[in-house]
Amino acid sequence: MSDAPAAQSPWQTVTITRIQKRTPRVTSFFLQPSRPFAYRAGQHVDVRLTAPDGYQARRSYSIASAPETGETIELAIEKLEDGEVSPFFHEIAAVGDDVELRGPLGGHFVWSDGDGGPLLLVGGGSGVVPLMSMVRHRAIRGSLVAAALVFSARVWDEVIFRDELIDLAERRDGFDLVLTLTREPARRPADYARRIDAAMMVQAMTRLPAPPKLAFVCGSNAFVTAAAEALIDAGVPAALIRTERYGV
Amino acid sequence: MVTRGFSSGRKPPTDTDARIPPGQYLEQGFPVLSAGPTPHVRTEDWSFTLKHGPRPIKKWNWAEFNALPLTKMTRDIHCVTAWTKFDTAWQGVLVDDILADAGIEPPTAFTLALGFDGYSTNVPTKDLTGGKAMVALLYEGKPITPDHGGPARLLVPHLYFWKSAKWLNGLQFTERDEPGFWELRGYHIYGDPWREQRYTNDP
Numbered sequence A: 001m002s003d004a005p006a007a008q009s010p011w012q013t014v015t016i017t018r019i020q021k022r023t024p025r026v027t028s029f030f031l032q033p034s035r036p037f038a039y040r041a042g043q044h045v046d047v048r049l050t051a052p053d054g055y056q057a058r059r060s061y062s063i064a065s066a067p068e069t070g071e072t073i074e075l076a077i078e079k080l081e082d083g084e085v086s087p088f089f090h091e092i093a094a095v096g097d098d099v100e101l102r103g104p105l106g107g108h109f110v111w112s113d114g115d116g117g118p119l120l121l122v123g124g125g126s127g128v129v130p131l132m133s134m135v136r137h138r139a140i141r142g143s144l145v146a147a148a149l150v151f152s153a154r155v156w157d158e159v160i161f162r163d164e165l166i167d168l169a170e171r172r173d174g175f176d177l178v179l180t181l182t183r184e185p186a187r188r189p190a191d192y193a194r195r196i197d198a199a200m201m202v203q204a205m206t207r208l209p210a211p212p213k214l215a216f217v218c219g220s221n222a223f224v225t226a227a228a229e230a231l232i233d234a235g236v237p238a239a240l241i242r243t244e245r246y247g248v
Numbered sequence B: 001m002v003t004r005g006f007s008s009g010r011k012p013p014t015d016t017d018a019r020i021p022p023g024q025y026l027e028q029g030f031p032v033l034s035a036g037p038t039p040h041v042r043t044e045d046w047s048f049t050l051k052h053g054p055r056p057i058k059k060w061n062w063a064e065f066n067a068l069p070l071t072k073m074t075r076d077i078h079c080v081t082a083w084t085k086f087d088t089a090w091q092g093v094l095v096d097d098i099l100a101d102a103g104i105e106p107p108t109a110f111t112l113a114l115g116f117d118g119y120s121t122n123v124p125t126k127d128l129t130g131g132k133a134m135v136a137l138l139y140e141g142k143p144i145t146p147d148h149g150g151p152a153r154l155l156v157p158h159l160y161f162w163k164s165a166k167w168l169n170g171l172q173f174t175e176r177d178e179p180g181f182w183e184l185r186g187y188h189i190y191g192d193p194w195r196e197q198r199y200t201n202d203p
């Protein structure tokens, strides 16, 4: 059963092996687990930080890497100015540092090649992270499942994983990319410069060979609400839409 | 393990410590969590069914349900994504009063809460009775908004908040403790925040 929960694991120490700036506000952290870590595309981890006096902060982060990518897990973390955990990663965490991590978590917002498609992925800002794992998984597996990613960002330079996504779309192997910028004109011919709406979803679906079997929507709460409504207005049955909300 | 360079700037005042379960942090807002799109259930279309297994015991429409005794409950709530919110104020119908209106004692030790969106969550019956849980109709004196589970949601504040099923349309007594939607997908069968029972194999 594809929705069976993964065996849960206790906290483990992971080491930051690489840090890569993705956009002005999003940086990727590559983590080396101390114990074997098998996961599915779309899952997340809980990260825990501990102060000298024992105080702990914990937050959830989606996994950006594909399950096939080997040992390290990639998290892509957006810096929220007055936040607690994301500024720690951006300002303090360095290669060689250890943090604690638990997971993989989540058994609903997951997709594997074997689950089939067509697949409609809709992400806003850092909400693209678990969708990136699915897109990478699909590419690595040489999957023939048709997939379209509609990715909303404020400006061109905030399109996380932009070059990689454009490269993947240019393979023309059944993966299509639609970018929509909300604070800048569109750059590519078929892209948009507005917030996601039902008309955009209808057009995105014409890029798929058949109506989607599954739709995954991820981002801020407000984004997910708006995008899920747009999908329903575009005729996608609610039962096919899976959402992941980043809370704020 | 102490994290290099991390300090306890956000540590809550000690007088609130006793109210924050392990691994949780205090949240002022009210984040939203759900597995799919938000259903918009109109009160005209709303109904609530009490069932024993597949067999319906009693069904109420919106007006009938609102005529049941209303109780206020102000409680701290704890979401598995690690936020805790103090003093959330709800009004609704105690599960005890629903059972009384149906004229029954709980027939089994386990219950599934059922939602309009097809989701379900399991709660032992004894965690729903004795004034511990209600079907909430109002939040802070106003109808519960759709994103927070309105028109009616279950409120079981002593368990992690996914147990407080949104868009509730029924309670079903079951012979065995049957895992619900989230419990089949990696979340704990019981979900006590004070024992940090977040995920399936947590003690």
Ligand SMILES: Cc1cc2nc3c(=O)[nH]c(=O)nc-3n(C[C@H](O)[C@H](O)[C@H](O)COP(=O)(O)OP(=O)(O)OC[C@H]3O[C@@H](n4cnc5c(N)ncnc54)[C@H](O)[C@@H]3O)c2cc1C
Pocket (backbone or CB within 6 Å): A044, A059, A060, A061, A062, A063, A076, A077, A078, A079, A080, A081, A082, A083, A084, A085, A086, A087, A126, A129, A130, A244, A245, A246, A247, A248, B028, B081
């Ligand atoms: C399943 C899941 C997956 C996620 N995946 C990702 C991901 O891949 N990438 C990513 O970047 N994020 C992700 N998130 C979001 C992430 O978990 C954090 O919420 C995010 O990084 C913010 O944490 P923080 O500690 O920096 O900010 P927080 O300290 O939690 O603050 C969040 C916001 O609330 C405000 N705030 C906080 N406390 C207060 C207060 N006391 N008073 C007033 N305002 C306050 C802050 O100003 C800030 O803007 C995910 C969330 C979930 C649930």
